Amino acid sequence: MKRAELLIPLFAMVAAAATPVEAVDFIRQIQLIDGKTIVYDIPVSGTSGSVISKPLEGDGAVFQLYAFENENYSPWSLLDLNAGSDVHANVSLDSHLVDLDLLGIDVDLYLGSPDDDQELPRLIDEKTVGTHLPRTVVTLSSVDSYRPARTRADQLFALSIGIRGLADPADPQGGISAVDLDRAFKLYHPDLHVPYPNGAGQGSYEESIRFRRNGDFNDPEIFAMLPAARPTKAIGEETFTARVALDSSGRQVSIGSATIQIWPVCDASFEEIVADKRYTGIPGGARVVLGDLYPDSVTYAQIYKGDAELGRVGRVIASSVVSFNTYAPQNAVVPLVMGEEHFDGDGTYTIEILTTTPFNDRKPERVDHLSFELDRTLQVRGMFAGAE
Amino acid sequence: MKANPWIVVALCGLPVCSVLADEVRKGGIGMEVLPSRLTAPVRDVSDDESLLARRTERGTRALKVVARRNTGFGFLELSQFIGNGSTSTVLPKGAVLFCPDQWSSRLLSAPDGRIVPLAEFVAANRNWIALHEVSPAQVRGEVPIPDGEREAFAVHGKLVIATIAANPVSVLPSNSNSPQKP
Numbered sequence: 001m002k003r004a005e006l007l008i009p010l011f012a013m014v015a016a017a018a019t020p021v022e023a024v025d026f027i028r029q030i031q032l033i034d035g036k037t038i039v040y041d042i043p044v045s046g047t048s049g050s051v052i053s054k055p056l057e058g059d060g061a062v063f064q065l066y067a068f069e070n071e072n073y074s075p076w077s078l079l080d081l082n083a084g085s086d087v088h089a090n091v092s093l094d095s096h097l098v099d100l101d102l103l104g105i106d107v108d109l110y111l112g113s114p115d116d117d118q119e120l121p122r123l124i125d126e127k128t129v130g131t132h133l134p135r136t137v138v139t140l141s142s143v144d145s146y147r148p149a150r151t152r153a154d155q156l157f158a159l160s161i162g163i164r165g166l167a168d169p170a171d172p173q174g175g176i177s178a179v180d181l182d183r184a185f186k187l188y189h190p191d192l193h194v195p196y197p198n199g200a201g202q203g204s205y206e207e208s209i210r211f212r213r214n215g216d217f218n219d220p221e222i223f224a225m226l227p228a229a230r231p232t233k234a235i236g237e238e239t240f241t242a243r244v245a246l247d248s249s250g251r252q253v254s255i256g257s258a259t260i261q262i263w264p265v266c267d268a269s270f271e272e273i274v275a276d277k278r279y280t281g282i283p284g285g286a287r288v289v290l291g292d293l294y295p296d297s298v299t300y301a302q303i304y305k306g307d308a309e310l311g312r313v314g315r316v317i318a319s320s321v322v323s324f325n326t327y328a329p330q331n332a333v334v335p336l337v338m339g340e341e342h343f344d345g346d347g348t349y350t351i352e353i354l355t356t357t358p359f360n361d362r363k364p365e366r367v368d369h370l371s372f373e374l375d376r377t378l379q380v381r382g383m384f385a386g387a388e
Numbered sequence: 389m390k391a392n393p394w395i396v397v398a399l400c401g402l403p404v405c406s407v408l409a410d411e412v413r414k415g416g417i418g419m420e421v422l423p424s425r426l427t428a429p430v431r432d433v434s435d436d437e438s439l440l441a442r443r444t445e446r447g448t449r450a451l452k453v454v455a456r457r458n459t460g461f462g463f464l465e466l467s468q469f470i471g472n473g474s475t476s477t478v479l480p481k482g483a484v485l486f487c488p489d490q491w492s493s494r495l496l497s498a499p500d501g502r503i504v505p506l507a508e509f510v511a512a513n514r515n516w517i518a519l520h521e522v523s524p525a526q527v528r529g530e531v532p533i534p535d536g537e538r539e540a541f542a543v544h545g546k547l548v549i550a551t552i553a554a555n556p557v558s559v560l561p562s563n564s565n566s567p568q569k570p
Binding site: 024026028030033036037038039040041042043052054062064066068120121123126153154183184185202203204205206207221223225227230231232243250251252253254265266296298300310311312313316318321322323324325326334352354355356360362363364365366367 | 412413414415416417418419421422423426427428429430431432433434435436439440442443446448450451452453454455456459460461463464466478479480481482483499503505506507524527528529552553555556557558560
């Protein structure tokens with residue numbers, strides 16, 4: 001029986017406080033001996049390190065990392081404490097939530113337990129070790145190569161799962177012969193970009209795939225299916241988890257998982273400039289309000305002469321260019337400062353808001369457009385009359 | 389305000405260099421962050437109808453949403469809490485070896501008050517808690533806790549927690565021991 005020294009990366013959310021001792025994060029080691037569970041708790045501190053576990057025995061051990069939430073670091077402390085209650089709704093679990101967008105219901109989704117105590121620690125990570133456990137590697141990838149994986153609500157992403165070590169169901173020695181792949185989601189707060197604090201807005205999809213053979217499987221084109229009222233404004237994350245049953249009690253442990261973040265499609269609205277209006281001078285004071293710009297994007301406005309027509313290259317309005325390369329969607333308000341160099345005589349002009357993201361090969365996509373008429377020539381109808 | 393054309397050209401060199409060197413692209417505003425080769429827009433960003441149409445066209449079935457499944461080892465079902473009214477701490481279920489009647493009200497099924505680490509809780513409540521080192525064989529229930537030690541628990545009248553290397557551990561009931569169930 002070997003003592004295992006484990007190096008487990010810890011994602012502790014608690015910082016050592018200078019004054020009162022906070023609850024300490026801990027690793028819980030769970031082992032099954034003859035169908036009974038033995039639990040051993042090991043306190044941890046800091047953000048990475050190693051602990052000495054209890055000797056491993058039996059068929060395997062599950063290591064769970066628990067962390068207590070430190071409200072100093074929670075974005076929710078900035079909000080009204082009732083913010084979480086916005087997410088409660090009387091939504092029956094039997095209702096077909098996927099039809100909600102057609103019914104026009106704003107999905108304030110609450111699928112957690114209403115008695116979830118915020119005092120309790122949160123399970124951050126779980127690893128299962130054992131000599132006879134199957135091994136899986138679950139990977140999610142999108143066109144955006146950023147890590148952690150992320151994609152946009154309207155883009156496809158790919159799943160691949162590699163399984164090794166599954167036992168043959170006919171093997172007399174027994175062993176684990178099936179791996180279940182589940183899919184779950186968490187909705188984020190639209191402005192804070194984090195999950196809701198009390199387990200609200202979390203759920204699973206009913207589909208579950210069972211693998212009975214070793215090998216590599218992949219699905220290269222998956223749409224995000226977050227149950228949001230507007231599919232292009234879905235914001236959250238999806239997690240694929242591979243699980244096996246350690247014993248016959250019906251309990252399953254995770255042996256591999258992957259998560260992908262889903263960010264919404266951006267939107268734009270013009271202010272202080274009116275569509276189809278006849279301007280007698282270059283419009284001034286105009287601006288564009290941009291929302292949910294993709295974390296890795298360059299967004300700008302271009303203007304060209306003529307009616308709106310997709311596929312034209314115009315002159316870029318320098319004051320409107322904004323670029324981000326960060327980890328969460330951004331909002332921005334950009335001025336449209338137009339000068340003589342943007343215009344070429346009178347007539348109809350169109351301003352288009354374009355954005356380039358890792359999707360679509362970084363070719364621009366049009367977010368919104370507005371046309372107006374510029375008429376600076378004064379026509380005077382009059383006569384000179386002389387009086388003598 | 390007319391942009392100085394020479395400045396614009398000079399600054400445009402910067403994004404070109406960073407693209408070639410494959411460095412981390414920085415955010416910012418102004419013409420210098422524009423991609424070096426601008427092409428025409430090829431499409432509009434998706435709106436809800438077009439996204440739903442694309443999904444149905446690919447035959448993506450609508451997925452039914454259910455409550456989050458918790459088929460693993462839950463936290464509460466494997467935990468035992470003890471508290472003194474103002475603070476409490478977390479123990480594995482089955483770690484309490486002996487509990488005198490007078491302290492049985494301090495065994496909790498949910499935390500009450502501030503949660504503190506076990507070491508701090510024991511230090512502050514030394515008058516009614518004691519730690520007892522056990523061996524892995526005793527943990528598995530193969531070797532019972534000697535009667536002599538069990539009598540000592542009763543004599544001292546303290547709540548006894550099983551530990552290995554000072555960390556709490558659950559102890560399976562052995563054949564000859566009657567378990568002290570909280």
